[in-house]
Every structure is written in structure tokens, then in C-alpha cells.
Amino acid sequence: MREEEEIDLLLIHGTVVTMDAEQRVLMEGAVAIRAGAIVAVGPSAELAARYPDAPTHDCAGCAIIPGLINGHAHVPMSLLRGLVADQQLDVWLFGYMFPVESTFVTPEFVRTGTQLSCAEMIRGGTTTFVDMYYFEEEVARAADEAGMRAICGQTVMRLPTPDAASYDEGLERSRRFIEQWHGHPRIVPTIAPHAPYTCTDTIYREAAALCRQYGLPMTTHLSETAREVQESRAERDATPFGYAARVGAFDVPCIAAHGVHATEDDMILMREHGVGVVPCPTSNLKLASGIAPFRRFLEAGVRTGLGTDGPASNDDQDMLTEI
Ligand SMILES: [Zn+2]
Missing domain, CATH: 2.30.40.10 (Urease, subunit C, domain 1)
Incomplete structure (x- = not known):
């Protein structure tokens, strides 16, 4: 032969x-x-x-089938699965997740949670995921060991996080992480400003500069709830998408999680800047955020994916359920 x-x-x-x-x-x-x-x-x-x-x-x-792509996740949160139910996003996030994470999230927590999630995702046919969490180098390592592909976003926000006391420290941490993993064949290290309501103009601008320097995509949460959009209009005179464009987030390739309450103008912005939007149907329902205008995204020519979000706001990481 x-x-x-x-x-x-x-x-x-x-x-x-x-x-x-x-x-x-x-x-x-x-x-x-x-x-x-x-x-x-x-x-x-x-x-x-x-x-x-x-x-x-x-x-x-x-x-x-080809491997499925989970466009938005927080994979270490498999260890927080089922922690709290029947709460809307702001109560769930500020009342439960952030306090629990500040107490329990360590490099070991992130490593173990990611290993569990990788096993679950592979079993469900997912081969690639986009993540956003703390101690992201542990997510990168565990995903690499599992043989998966991942865009790993080191979370940055203005509040203290489990791995950074200030956003300056968070930005520095992100730079070190990117330098360490840049050029890996399957893992793309990057920075993930959490959301407009937990960040500042400076965080978004510096994150965009870092992505531009290394040729990386940025990932962030935008327009997840109606309240977020309302407050953004009042405080920043723009929708979360309009604000993100203003502070440079769309000057680099951007993966925007959710977009549940994206407007028609937001969709034009997304199409013009090639922004990818990733609704997470199960999570958006579990946290009572709403249903993203998925069909409108496609009709408007917006790059559209799907994600599970973290297993604490979904209960599983099965992409076929999301489809
Ligand atoms: Zn998320």
C-alpha cells in the first residue's frame, strides 16, 4: 500500500x-x-x-460534525454550578458571585474548574471556547493539556478581583499573561474588560492598546440587561455598544457577549466594525435578562455566535442545548 x-x-x-x-x-x-x-x-x-x-x-x-465553538464562557465556574437560582443578573453577580469569588477563587480553583469544564465540553462536541475569568493562565494551561482551542481573556475591572487589588495590577497581569502565551498554536491569550458598568474609559482604552500591540481580539460583556442599557444611556449618553465604540473597544476585533438588548443602531455599529456578538440563550433566560434578537443579528449581517456563559448561570456547557 x-x-x-x-x-x-x-x-x-x-x-x-x-x-x-x-x-x-x-x-x-x-x-x-x-x-x-x-x-x-x-x-x-x-x-x-x-x-x-x-x-x-x-x-x-x-x-x-465539525467541533462546536462555545463563544462565551467562564469555565472555572463549574465549581460554582447551582450556587444560586431565581435571581436577576445584578443581584446574582454583585450579591452572590463577586463575594463568593473573592473568598474562594485561587489558581487551584481555576485549574480544577477548567479541567472539569473541558471534560464536559469535549463530551458535548465542543472543541473551542472563548473564556473570561481570573488567573487566566490556569485556564490556558488546563485547556492546552486537554488538547482544546481557546481564546483566554484575563478579566480586568475597576473593582478588586481575586487576582488583582486594582485595575492597574489587572492590566499588568494581563500583559504578563499575554507575553507568556502569545504565539501558542491553540491558545490565544488576551484581555477581557468585564463590562462598561464595572470598568472605566481608561481600562477599555488600555485593553484596546494591548490587543492592537499583539494583534489580539478583545472580549467583553455588552447590553446583557435592559437596566444596563438604561443606566448606560443615563450615565454615558450612549448604549453599551455605543460606549464601547467610543472608548476604542471596536478598533480591534471584538467578541461581545450577550447583546440581548442591542438596538438597530448597535447592529449597524457591529456590522461596520466586524464585532462578533454572542448571545447565551440559557444564561440569558436563567438570569431573566431576556431573549437576544438573534434573527435580526443575522438579517443585519452581524457576525453571530452562541455561548453557554459560565456554568453558574447555565447549569451545563452543552452547545447543542444553546443551538
Ligand atoms: Zn459572561
Whole structure:
């Protein structure tokens, strides 16, 4: 047998969802894998004939799909799953999560929580996630060890956090983290200003400068609740999206979590700046934030993804549930 005809594994008798240009679905399909890469996709009979000696895995009754992307998560929070229910975002966040995190979140907590989440996500078909948390180098390490791809955002805000007493310290920490992990083949280290209501103009501007310097995407929360939008209009004379544009967050590639209460003008801003918006349907319902205008995002030509948010506001990290 010629060397190019040898493969490591043949997935056979599955429903192959190719996501190719023609969106083909092969009802009795197979996928040939060599050295971790897909080398052939086609009907089972054809590939079985081409690779008669290959180790095979029978996928009858299963779908073979590309890895799912969880566009917004706080993966270490698997250790805070089920902590509090039936509270809206502001009470949940300021009354429960921030105080609990300031007491319990350590590098070990982050490492263990991430390991658990990686196992859960892989089991559910997710291969890539976008994260935002503290001690983000531990998220990066655990994701790398699990063989996953991740954009890891080190959280920065004006309030003290479990890993930084001030935002200056948080910015410095983010720079060190980025320098350490920059250039990794699967892990993209970056900075994540938490949200306009927990940050300052300076934090967003410095975060954007850091992203520009290293060619990185920024990730942040925008327009999660109606109240956030109301207060933003009153305090900053702009919607959270308008404010983010004003302080430079959209001068770099930006992944905006939620956008539940995004306006039509916000969608124009997003499209013009190539901002990606990531509603998190389960979390948005659990925290009574609302339902994002997902269809409008698509119609308006906005880059749109989906995320689970942290497992403390979702209870699981199953992307198929979100879809
Ligand atoms: Zn979030």
C-alpha cells in the first residue's frame, strides 16, 4: 500500500455534516483521519474500499460534525454550578458571585474548574471556547493539556478581583499573561474588560492598546440587561455598544457577549466594525435578562455566535442545548 493511502482511523456509517460550501450532509458517510487531520470525506462504501486495512470506528446512529465553538464562557465556574437560582443578573453577580469569588477563587480553583469544564465540553462536541475569568493562565494551561482551542481573556475591572487589588495590577497581569502565551498554536491569550458598568474609559482604552500591540481580539460583556442599557444611556449618553465604540473597544476585533438588548443602531455599529456578538440563550433566560434578537443579528449581517456563559448561570456547557 502506498504511504498516502495509509490512515490512522476511519469513521464509518455516520451522518456526516460537512459544513462545506454546498452544506452537504452525507447520510451514510465516512471520514478518514491521518496524523490528526481529515484527509478524506465521502460515502462509507467508497472510503471503506479505498482504506480496506484502516482501523475503523462504527458511527452508525451518530452524527459526525465539525467541533462546536462555545463563544462565551467562564469555565472555572463549574465549581460554582447551582450556587444560586431565581435571581436577576445584578443581584446574582454583585450579591452572590463577586463575594463568593473573592473568598474562594485561587489558581487551584481555576485549574480544577477548567479541567472539569473541558471534560464536559469535549463530551458535548465542543472543541473551542472563548473564556473570561481570573488567573487566566490556569485556564490556558488546563485547556492546552486537554488538547482544546481557546481564546483566554484575563478579566480586568475597576473593582478588586481575586487576582488583582486594582485595575492597574489587572492590566499588568494581563500583559504578563499575554507575553507568556502569545504565539501558542491553540491558545490565544488576551484581555477581557468585564463590562462598561464595572470598568472605566481608561481600562477599555488600555485593553484596546494591548490587543492592537499583539494583534489580539478583545472580549467583553455588552447590553446583557435592559437596566444596563438604561443606566448606560443615563450615565454615558450612549448604549453599551455605543460606549464601547467610543472608548476604542471596536478598533480591534471584538467578541461581545450577550447583546440581548442591542438596538438597530448597535447592529449597524457591529456590522461596520466586524464585532462578533454572542448571545447565551440559557444564561440569558436563567438570569431573566431576556431573549437576544438573534434573527435580526443575522438579517443585519452581524457576525453571530452562541455561548453557554459560565456554568453558574447555565447549569451545563452543552452547545447543542444553546443551538
Ligand atoms: Zn459572561
